[in-house]
Every structure is written in C-alpha cells, then in structure tokens.
Amino acid sequence: MYCPLLFFIVLHGIFLVCAYNGWSSLKSIPRKTIQYEDNNVITFKEEGVWNYSTMLIREDLGLLVLGAREAIYTLDINDISVAKSKVLWKVTEEKQKECTSKGKHPDIDCRNYVRMLHQMNDSVMYMCGTNAFSPTCDYITYGDGQLKLEGKQEDGRGKCPFDPFQRSSSVMVDQDLYSATSLNFLGSEPVILRTSPISLRTVFKSSWLNEPNFIYMDVVPESEDSPEGDDDKVYMFFSENAVEYDFYNKLVVSRVARVCKGDMGGQRTLQRKWTSFLKARLDCSVPEPSLPYIIQDVFHVRHKKWRKSVFYAVFTSQSSSTDRSSAVCAYDVTDISEVFSRGKFKTEVTVEMSDVKWVTYNGELPVPRPGACINNAARSSGIMRSLDLPDKTLQFIRDRPLMDDAVRPITGKPLLLKSGPLLTRLVVDHVTASDGQSYPVMFVGTENGYVQKAVNYDGEIHIIKEVKLFQNAEPIDVLRLHQNQLYAGSASGVVQMPVSNCNRYSSCLDCVLARDPYCAWDVPAQRCSRVPTSPEDGKSNLIQSLKDGDATRCPTIAPMEPKIRSLVLGNNIRLLCYPDSNLAQVNWNFAGKPLPYSDRKYTIYNVGILIYNASAADAGRYTCTSVEWVKGRDYTQTLAIYDLREQSAVVVTDKIKATLGILPESHTTSSGLHKSEEPPWHSKTVSSESKWIVMQVALAMLSVMMACLLIWNLYMGHISPFMCCGRQLIKSPRNLPEREYMHTGNDAVDSKQQMVRLCVTTNSALEATSFHGNTTKGDTPTDVCVFKYITDESEI
Ligand SMILES: *[C@@H]1O[C@H](CO)[C@@H](O)[C@H](O)[C@H]1NC(C)=O
Ligand SMILES: *[C@@H]1O[C@H](CO)[C@@H](O)[C@H](O)[C@H]1NC(C)=O
Ligand SMILES: *[C@@H]1O[C@H](CO)[C@@H](O)[C@H](O)[C@H]1NC(C)=O
Numbered sequence: 001m002y003c004p005l006l007f008f009i010v011l012h013g014i015f016l017v018c019a020y021n022g023w024s025s026l027k028s029i030p031r032k033t034i035q036y037e038d039n040n041v042i043t044f045k046e047e048g049v050w051n052y053s054t055m056l057i058r059e060d061l062g063l064l065v066l067g068a069r070e071a072i073y074t075l076d077i078n079d080i081s082v083a084k085s086k087v088l089w090k091v092t093e094e095k096q097k098e099c100t101s102k103g104k105h106p107d108i109d110c111r112n113y114v115r116m117l118h119q120m121n122d123s124v125m126y127m128c129g130t131n132a133f134s135p136t137c138d139y140i141t142y143g144d145g146q147l148k149l150e151g152k153q154e155d156g157r158g159k160c161p162f163d164p165f166q167r168s169s170s171v172m173v174d175q176d177l178y179s180a181t182s183l184n185f186l187g188s189e190p191v192i193l194r195t196s197p198i199s200l201r202t203v204f205k206s207s208w209l210n211e212p213n214f215i216y217m218d219v220v221p222e223s224e225d226s227p228e229g230d231d232d233k234v235y236m237f238f239s240e241n242a243v244e245y246d247f248y249n250k251l252v253v254s255r256v257a258r259v260c261k262g263d264m265g266g267q268r269t270l271q272r273k274w275t276s277f278l279k280a281r282l283d284c285s286v287p288e289p290s291l292p293y294i295i296q297d298v299f300h301v302r303h304k305k306w307r308k309s310v311f312y313a314v315f316t317s318q319s320s321s322t323d324r325s326s327a328v329c330a331y332d333v334t335d336i337s338e339v340f341s342r343g344k345f346k347t348e349v350t351v352e353m354s355d356v357k358w359v360t361y362n363g364e365l366p367v368p369r370p371g372a373c374i375n376n377a378a379r380s381s382g383i384m385r386s387l388d389l390p391d392k393t394l395q396f397i398r399d400r401p402l403m404d405d406a407v408r409p410i411t412g413k414p415l416l417l418k419s420g421p422l423l424t425r426l427v428v429d430h431v432t433a434s435d436g437q438s439y440p441v442m443f444v445g446t447e448n449g450y451v452q453k454a455v456n457y458d459g460e461i462h463i464i465k466e467v468k469l470f471q472n473a474e475p476i477d478v479l480r481l482h483q484n485q486l487y488a489g490s491a492s493g494v495v496q497m498p499v500s501n502c503n504r505y506s507s508c509l510d511c512v513l514a515r516d517p518y519c520a521w522d523v524p525a526q527r528c529s530r531v532p533t534s535p536e537d538g539k540s541n542l543i544q545s546l547k548d549g550d551a552t553r554c555p556t557i558a559p560m561e562p563k564i565r566s567l568v569l570g571n572n573i574r575l576l577c578y579p580d581s582n583l584a585q586v587n588w589n590f591a592g593k594p595l596p597y598s599d600r601k602y603t604i605y606n607v608g609i610l611i612y613n614a615s616a617a618d619a620g621r622y623t624c625t626s627v628e629w630v631k632g633r634d635y636t637q638t639l640a641i642y643d644l645r646e647q648s649a650v651v652v653t654d655k656i657k658a659t660l661g662i663l664p665e666s667h668t669t670s671s672g673l674h675k676s677e678e679p680p681w682h683s684k685t686v687s688s689e690s691k692w693i694v695m696q697v698a699l700a701m702l703s704v705m706m707a708c709l710l711i712w713n714l715y716m717g718h719i720s721p722f723m724c725c726g727r728q729l730i731k732s733p734r735n736l737p738e739r740e741y742m743h744t745g746n747d748a749v750d751s752k753q754q755m756v757r758l759c760v761t762t763n764s765a766l767e768a769t770s771f772h773g774n775t776t777k778g779d780t781p782t783d784v785c786v787f788k789y790i791t792d793e794s795e796i
Contacts, residue, residue, distance in 0.1 A: 028416070028417060028418045028419075028454075028461050028463055029463065029582050029583060030452060030453075030463040030464070030465050030466040030582060031462075031463060031464055031465060031513075031514060031581045031582055031583050032464070032465035032466070032514070032580070032581060032582060033465070033466050033468075033582060034465060034466070034467040034468065035468055036449075036468040036469075036470070036471050039467050039468060039469060039495075039497070040501070041467075041469060041495040041496060041497045042079055042080055042081050042495065042496040042497075043080075043081065043493055043494070043495050043496075044066075044073075044075055044080045044081055044083065044493060044494045044495075044496075045492060045493030045494065046068075046071070046073075046083075046086075049068050049069060049070070049071050050068065050069050050491055050492065051068055051069040051113055051164075051477075051491050052066055052067075052068045052477075052478075052489040052490065052491075052492075052493060052494045053067070053068070053113070053114075053115070053477040053478050053489055053491075054066070054067030054068075054114050054115060054116065054117045054127075054478065054489075055067070055117070055478050055480050055487060055489060055494075056117040056118065056119065056125065057077065057480060057482050057487075058074075058077075058119065058142075059077075059482070060122065061074075061142065062076065062077050062078070063075065063076070063077055063084065063142070064076075064077050064080055064480075064482075064487060064494075065117060065125065065142075066489070066494060067114030067115070067116075067117050067127060067129075068114060069111055069112065069113050069114070070088060070089055070090045070091070070111055070112045070113075070114075071086060071087070071088055071089065071114075072086070072087050072089060072114060072117075072127065072140065072147060072149075073085070073086045073147075074086075074142060074147055075494075077482065077485075078485075079496070080487065080494060080495075080496045084145055085142075085145060085146050085147045086147065087140065087147045087148065087149050089112055089114065089129060089138070089149060090112060091110065091111055091112045091131055091132040095110075095131060095132040095134055096110045096111075096132050098132070098134070099132035099133045099134070102133065102185070104132075104133055108164075109132070109133060109163070109164065110132040110133065111130075111132060111164075112129040112130060112131045112132065112136075113129055113130045113164040114127055114128075114129045115128060115129060115130060115160045115161065115164070115168060116128040116129075116137070116159060116160050116168075116170050116179070118170070118171075118172035118177070119172065120139070120172070120175060123141050123142070123143065124139050124140070124141055125139070125140045125141070125142070126138075126139055126140075126172070126177070127139075127140060128156040128159045128160035129156070129160060130160060130161060130162060130163070130164045131156070133162045133163070133185060134162070135155075135156030135157055135159065135160040135161065135162055136153050136154065136155070136156045136160075137153075137154040137155070137156040137159055137160065138150055138151065138152060138153055138154065139152055157183055157184075158179060158181060158183050158191055158193040158195075158201070159177060159179045159181065159193070159195065160179075160181060161181045161182055161187065162182065162184070162185050162187060163182075163187050166181070166182060166187055166213075167213050167214055167215060168180060168181035168182075168214050169181075169214045169215060169216050169217045169236065169237075169238075170217065171217045171218055171219060171234065173219045173232075173234065173261065175196075176194055176195065176196035177193075177194070177195040177196075178192070178193070178194050178217055178234050178236075178259075179192070179193050179194075179195070180192045180193070180212075180214035180217060180236055180238065181193075181214060189204065190202075190209040190211070190212045190214075191204075191209075192209070192214075192236060192257070192259070192274070192277070194259075194263075198264050198265065198272075199272065200259075200263060200264075200265050200272055200273060200274050201272070201273060201274070202273065202274060202277060203270070203273050203274075203398060206243060207243055207348070207399070207400075207401060207402065208277065208401055209238075209240060210240045210241045210242075210243055211240055211241045212238045212239065212240040212255075213238055213239045213240070213294075214236070214238045215237045215238050215239070215295050215296065215297060215298055216236070216237045216297065216298035216300075217234055217235060217236040217237070218234070218235060218298075218300045219232055219233070219234050219235075219261065220232065220233050220234075220235060220306050220309060220333055221306050222306060222337065224306060225305075226375075228375045228376055228377065229375045229376035229379065230373055230375050231260040231261055231262045231373035231374060231375070232260070232261040232262075233258045233259065233260055233261065233337075233373070234258060234259050234261060235256060235257070235258045235311070235333075235336065236256070236257045236258070236259075237254070237255070237256055237257075237282070237295055237298045237311070237313065238254075238255050238257070238295070239252050239253065239254050239255065239294045239295050240252065240253065240255060241253075242281075243358055243402070244281075244346060244358035244402065246355070246357060251291065251292070251318075252291075252292070252294050252318060253281050253282075253292050253294075254281065254282040254283075254284070254292065254293070254294055254295035254313075254315065255279050255280065255281060255282055255295075256279065256280055256282045256311075256331070256336055256407055257277060257278060257279035257280075257401075258276070258277075258278060258279075258336070258340060259274050259276045259277050260276040260373035260374070260386075262373065262374060262385075262386070263275055263276045263373075263386050264385050264386045264387050265386060265387065266386065266387065266389060266391075266394045267387050267388075267389075268391065269391050269394035269395055269398060270394045270397070270398055273398075275371075275386040275389055275393075275394055275397060276371050276372070276373055276386065276397075277371070277397070277401050278340045278371040278397075278401055278403060279401055279402055279403065280336070280339045280340065280343070280402070280403035280405060280406060280407050281403075281406035281407070282295060282313070282331070282406065282407050283329075283406045283407065283408050283409065284313065284315045284327050284328075284329035284409055284414055285412075285413065285414075286325070286327055286414060286417060287413075287417075290317060290318070290323065291317070291318040291319065292318065293315035293316060293317055293318065293326075293327055294315060294316055294317075294318055295313050295314070295315055296313075296314045296315065296316055296326075296422075296423065296424055296425070297313065297314045297424065297425040297426055297479075298311055298312065298313045298314075299311070299312045299313075299426050299427050299428050301428050301430065301440070306333060307333065307334050308333075309332075309333045310330050310331065310332055310333065310410070311330065311331045311333065311336070312328060312329075312330045312331075312415075312426060312428045312440075312442065313328065313329055313330075313331070313426075314326060314327075314328055314423045314424070314425065314426045314444060315327045315328070315329065315414075316422045316423065324419060324420060324421065324422055325417065325418065325419040325420075325422075326416075326417075326418050326419075326422050326423035326444075327414035327416060327417050327418075328414060328415050328416035328423070328426060328442055328444065328454075329409035329410075329413075329414050329415065330409055330410045330415055330440075331407055331408075331409055331410065332410055335407060335408065335410075336407050339403055339405045339406075339407050340371065340403065341369075341372065343403045343404060343405040344360055344361060344362070344403070344404040344405065345360075345361040345365075345370070345396075345400045345402070345403060345404055346358045346359065346360060346361060346400065346402045346403065346404045347359060347360075347361035347363075347399075347400050348399070348400075358402065360404045361400065361404070365396070366390065366392040366393045366396050367393070368381075368383060368389065368390075368393055369393075370393050370394075370396040370397040370400070371397050371401070374386060411459065413459075415442070415454075415456040415461070416442060416444065416452075416454050416456065416461055416463075417461060418452070418463075421446045421447050421448040421450070422446065422447045423444045423445065423446055423447075423452070424444075424445045424446060424447055424475050424476050424477070425444070425445040425476050425477070425478060425479040425488075426442055426443065426444040426445070426479060427442075427443050427479045427480065427481040427486065428440050428441065428442050428443070428481075429441045429443070429481055429484075429499055431517040431518055431531075432531070432533060433517040433520075433531055433544060433546055434520050434531050434542045434544045435544070435546070439455055439517040439546065440455070440456075441453060441454070441455055441464075441499070441517060441518070442454045442455070442456075443479065443481070443486055443499070445475070445476025445479050445488060446466075446475070446476060447473075447475040447476075448473035448474070448475070449468055449469055449470035449471075449472060449473050449474050449475070449476065449490065450466045450467060450468050450469065450476075451466065451467050451469055451476065451479070451486065451488060451497070452465075452466045453465050453466070453467070453499075453516075455515070455517065455546075457515070457546060457547045458547060462515055464514055464515065464516045465514075467497065469488050469490075469495045469497065470490050470492060470493065470495070471492075472492060474490045474491050474492060475490065475491075476488050476489070476490055477489050477490055477491070481499070484498060484499045484500070485497070485498060485499070486498070486499055499518065500516065500518030500519055500530060502516070502518060502519035502520075502528045502529050502530050503527060503528060503529070504528075505519060505521075505528035505580075506528075506580065507554075507557065507580070507637075508521040508528075508543065508551065508554035508555060508557075509551050509554055509557075509580070509628075509635055509637055510528070510580040510581075511528035511543075512543055512544065512545055512549070512550070512551040512553075512554060513549055513551055513580075513581065513628055513630055513635060515545070515546050515549050515630075517531070517544075517546055518530055518531060519531065519544070520542035520543060520544035521542065521543040521544070521554065522541060522542055523541050523542070523543065523555065524541055531544065548630075548631050549630035549631050549633075550630075550631070550633065551630075551633075551635055552633070560638050560640070560641055561641075562621070562641035562642060562643050563640070563641065563642050563643070564642075564643045564645060565642050565643065565644050565645070566644075566645055566646075566647040567614050567616075567618060567619050567644045567645055567646045567647060568614065568647055569614060569615060569616065569646070570613055570614065570615075571613075571614050572610060572611065572612050572613065572614070573610070573611045573614050573618070573644065574608055574609070574610050574611075575608050575609050575611070575622055575624070575640070575642050575644075576607055576608040576640065577607065577608050577609075577624035577639045577640045578607050578639065579606075579607075579626045579639065580626070580628075580637070581626070581628050583628055583629075584626040584627060584628040584637075585626065585627050585628075586604075586606075586624060586625070586626050586639070587624070587625050587626070587627065588604070588609055588622060588623070588624055589621075589622065589623040589624075589625070590620060590621070590622055591620040591621060592621070595609070595622075600612075601613070601618075608624075609622075614644075616646055618644060619644050619645055619646045620643075620644060621641065621642070621643055621644075622640075622641070622642040622643075622644060623638060623640070623641050623642075624638070624639045624640040624641075624642075625637060625638050625639060626639055
C-alpha cells in the first residue's frame, strides 16, 4: 500500500527537481542592474534621423562610420558624440512615388535605409541602401575630414534587401563582395552572391535555400599552413525552413554554410553557381526539450592561427510567444570544417507516391569529394580550378548540399541561457585576468535596450551586470567592439560604453564577488581597479577570484556609523538600503530581531522599507544587512544602520525641528497614502487593521523580548544585579530598554541621553559589521561620542 505511493512521491520529487534545475539555469539573473539614468554612456543621435543600424570601424582614420536612414556619419571613435561629418543619401521623389504605388508605406518602407558599409581601400568605401524598395549601392570617400558621396549609383539587387525589415549579410574579401539577401521585390528569391570578375550565386532550389533569414558571414584564411593545399573559405550563418524533418509543416533550423574563395563555378553543370556550397545544421541544445533554437547573430573571434578561431552565436526560442528564452553557443572553426570535409551527406529519397524524405547517404562518393575546395590532391590529378571538376562531383553537390551531421557547440551546451527579453546581438572580448588566464566575456544586446555582460566559468553561467543603454525598450540592432569600447546602435541612436568600469564596485566584497575578469581589488589603493594588461605589474596586491568568487582575503571593513532618523508619530517612514547585488538577500533587523515581514505595518522593497503610521513602539535600531551566496560561502555585509528616535509631531514644532536641522516629514498617514502613491514594488499588503491590536502585540512582544534579554544577560553575566545601569547601557547596547525612548515627548532634547545613545551606537556598529558570519566584536566600548543629528536628510 505504501510502496506505490512512496514510489510516486519519489518520482514526482525527481521530476520537480529536474524541472526546477532546468528552470533555474534559464533564470540567470544579472548580479547588477544599471538603469538608464546611471549608465554614464556617450550617446549620439540626430533629431529626425532614425535606424542607426550599420557600423564600420575605421581604425586607420580613428572613425566610426555610421549608416542610418538616409544619412551616413563619421564619428570620433573615442567620443562618438563628436560627429566629424555627415552626408545625406535620400530617395528621389520619383522613386518614392514608384514605391508607394506598389502598395508600400511612404514613410516606413519607401525610404533609404543604409544596410551595408564596407571598406574597399584606404580612401574608398562601398555602401548599399534599400532606396525605397529599389536597392542601390554607391561609393563614398573620406578626405580632408569630409565624407563625399560619389553618385555612381549601382544596382544593389542581391547585395542589399528590398525590404528594410529583412535581414541580410555581406563581407568584402579582396575587393570581392559576398552578399546574402533576396533578389526580388517580394523577397522570395534568396541568394548568396559573389560580385567579382566571375560572379557566382546559389541555385534556386529549396534544398539549397528554403526561405532563409541571413545572419552573418565572414572569411577564414584556411589556406594558411594547410598541408593539403586547401583554400580560404567564407562561412555564412542563417536560419531556414528545414527540409530534412517531415513531422512539422514548417520547422526552422539554424545553419552554417561555406563556400571556397577560389570557386569559379562549373563548366556545364553549375555554370556560374557555387560548386563548393555545403551547409549543415547548427545545434545549440538547451536542457529542456524544445524546438530547435533560431540563430540571431554571430561574432567571429579571430585568432592569428585560424584553427583557434571561434564563432559565438546567439539563439532564441522558436515559439517566442510562449517561451521567451535565448542562448549563446560557441563553435570551433575546426569542428565546422570537419563536418564539411569528412562528414556524411544527406540525400533525398522518394517514399510512397510523392513524399520525399532526407536520409543519410551511404553510397560511394565521387572523386574529388563533392563540395571540397581544389586542393593538392585534386591538382595532382589535373583539376586546377572548379571549372575542371567532373560532372559526377558537380551533380552530386547540386542535389545534395546538406550534410548529415550537425555542428555541435564547444562543451556540447550553451555558454549562456536566459529567459525573459530576447537576446539580439553579441560581441565577445577576451580578457587576461590576474591569474594570467584569458576569459571570454560576452556582451549581449537585448530586444529591450539592455546589454548583458556575461561569462561562463567552467560551465557556470554568471551574468556580471546588465546595463540599460536606451531609454525606450527598443532592440539593439548592431553591436561592435573596439579597443575596450562597446558601440551599440538602435532605432533611436548609438551609444558608446567602456567594457569595464571597475571603480563602480564600491567595496572589496563588491569587487571580488562581481567576478568581473577586468577588475580586481587593489589592496594598497583600497579601490577596485582594472587588471593591468602586462603580466607582472604588481598583481600580488590584487584580489580577484573569478571561478570561486572567494572574497575571504578582503580586508575587514571599518564599522558603520548609524544614521539618526526622527520618528514622528503617525507618519510613514522610509529607510533606504541599497544592496550591491541582485543575487543578495537583504535582511532587516529591528531592535536586534528580524523585522516581522508578515506584519502589515511594513512594506519591504528592493531598496528599503516603509514603516506605516509610526508609533512609539517603532523607535529603535534598524539594521539592514545583505547575504550573498557564492560557491558555498555566504558573505554578510551591513549596508545601513538607522536609529529611529521619536519626535512627537504635536510637541516638536517646526521651529525646533529647523533648529535641530530636521526637515518636516510628509504628514501622510497610512490611510492618507493613496493607491497611486503606493510604491509599485509594493510587496506586503497593509490594511487598516486595528492599531490597538498592533500596539498590544508589539508591547507583548517587547515585554517577552526584554524579559528574555534580561534573563540571557543575567545568565551570561553581562549584568550583575548590583551593577550600575548607566554604565551597562553603554556596554550592551542591545539591552537598551526601548521604553526609555518611547516617551521623550519633551520639547527640550535631553543632550545627555543623546550622548549615551550615540556612544552606544558606535559600539553597536562594531558588532553589527559582521563578515562571513564571523562577528567582529568591539571589545572595548568606544569612548568617542559624536553629537550628531541627521547626517543625510535626503535619505529619509
Ligand atoms: C580604391 O578603389 C576604387 C574602387 O575600386 C578605385 O577606383 C580607386 O582607384 C582605389 N584607390 C586606391 C588608392 O587604390
Ligand atoms: C526604424 O525606426 C523606427 C522608429 O523608431 C522603427 O519604428 C522602425 O521599426 C525602424 N525600422 C527598421 C527597419 O528597423
Ligand atoms: C495610527 O496609529 C494610531 C495609534 O498609534 C491609531 O490611533 C490610528 O488610527 C492609526 N492610523 C491609521 C490610519 O491606521
């Protein structure tokens, strides 16, 4: 009888644990969130100009060339708010009319969106724009600090999309332009094109390209150090409808494809078409079973030795309406290359009447191998160019460009997983940390205007921070990285942000727990600073612990001074407390005990607490601490200490307040706090519960508490029954009977009492500043008594 039930419970438990693990891995909360107001970035935007989506970095000129809607700018790469020059590239009225007459929107579709910008040589750049659904290209020169449009309008079909909302990609390799886009007005004729003396394109067959969405392309110099005499390759990344799965009507998969740079097409078969076009599925499997994720952007981390180059790619879930999650996977160039040069092919077979299925091709392969670049082996058999390839090889590749194997990511799983707003673009920086190791740091743009800075430590996803770059929740359309600066473009503008800002980490704990490879705590200088790039620059004085997040070497911090706040009966009182980390748990203590969060008297929110309808019983010490767990250790930090002291609203006149330097509190009572005034983060409900009961409960609790404290102190020998009370007050601040402060309704402030209070405070602060759970006890009571009232009125 018990057994099946037990079994069921265990099974259910396992299921829950699994479900939870999957879910928690996707949750990946950034440790810090930097709001738009605090982002400290440099911005460029011009009134009336939109869609800053194309960027070209000209290191030689110190410029960021920026393509927007109907305008091109050159900006100072060190400070993009400085525009050096600008040219307009508008559609003609005639073109716009023509576009409108075809049913397109005059102001949205029938404009010129710059979508491609490449450097041809030192003085000339090549660019293409949608030009009111009539893609056009032109040359621009930069000289004497001025941009100049050459006005040699060239046909841009196949280089730039017609539709500004369609993705496309291109790369310039030795003056040859490789482009992937749609050839026609309807956007239904996808093509991967090379514009060169011998122009080549893809075959119009769904087995080659099936409603693709082109993402990225770049060249890899594979001819370097190639024992086989291999050729350079251009890799392209896109998503398309899968032909190889028959269970779904339309299943989108991600692909990587490649062509050889030296390809010249075939003689009879595949004339003026690629003879080396091969494609494979690109896998980025998430822990939960789901439809394949779809590729959105790629970043190529180039290495001097091409075999060490890595492609990073962003993916998003297929059904973004129900599941909004994204992933980042990385692929070794050699793994991709291996699938194409040694993998099996897929082939089409007809099953039953007209149904076709794609299965593994197990027959013999023609020689030379289909899709291979011309190498030494081919050359030795007299095949010097793709034009010399035998028909058998060409026919094979014409019908079977798809590989059987998929390309798997490095480590087999995503480096970053995130639910919530989708990720759109990424760049990756390699940083040498103080341990001498190089860590890849991912900067990933989101659909709502944030950039996420993330690292993966041996499989552990850690998001260092997220920064809101744009005021509106608009997608990041372009991201570039250049010499420790990040450039991001969106519909409304461009921003420039440094990759690290170490001095924003306020303490050693914050600096080390951030686990930011750029930053380390400099012990002598007592600040968080950038890790020096040269290996031996005094790294012994730096504390950094990236994989372990171990901050135990951090020096103990000086005890915190309490802040005094006045309590006006019947008021609502706000006490602020800013945690360093979104991952930390904030705890409030009142009079040495955890604040009763369930009490409707309090609202706890992310940066503080709100005490409603303050009464005398609310006077006392409030301590805000945070606990952050990192790799099995917990780090406790005191963030704020407040001494709340009663000031009777009736007795203390504004005049006295003014002399004391206390600003009048807003005289809103609990009921007077309108719905609209309630904080949006309102988490604990407050209703008009009988104040009387609250008072009674509070008093009862207080009495019990005090009795306990008294007994404990007697037991511990802190208080001798014969000891003088006054001295004892200073020594054990937590034993302060709260009642002493409950009825200080007299208008003259008892300076002696204030003094005592403050001496106590200093001592207590020592006790409150605990660290790694070890309490640093102030053994000697502090003799310095500061007579100080409210130090920071703005924080009330
Ligand atoms: C740069 O390229 C353009 C276009 O191909 C060409 O006309 C021009 O002569 C080249 N200039 C230099 C300095 O090579
Ligand atoms: C261009 O910017 C406008 C205004 O923000 C935006 O609504 C539109 O979607 C953008 N168009 C493209 C093609 O990105
Ligand atoms: C505030 O507390 C007092 C007693 O301390 C009580 O009489 C009063 O009704 C309370 N006000 C509200 C709005 O709860």
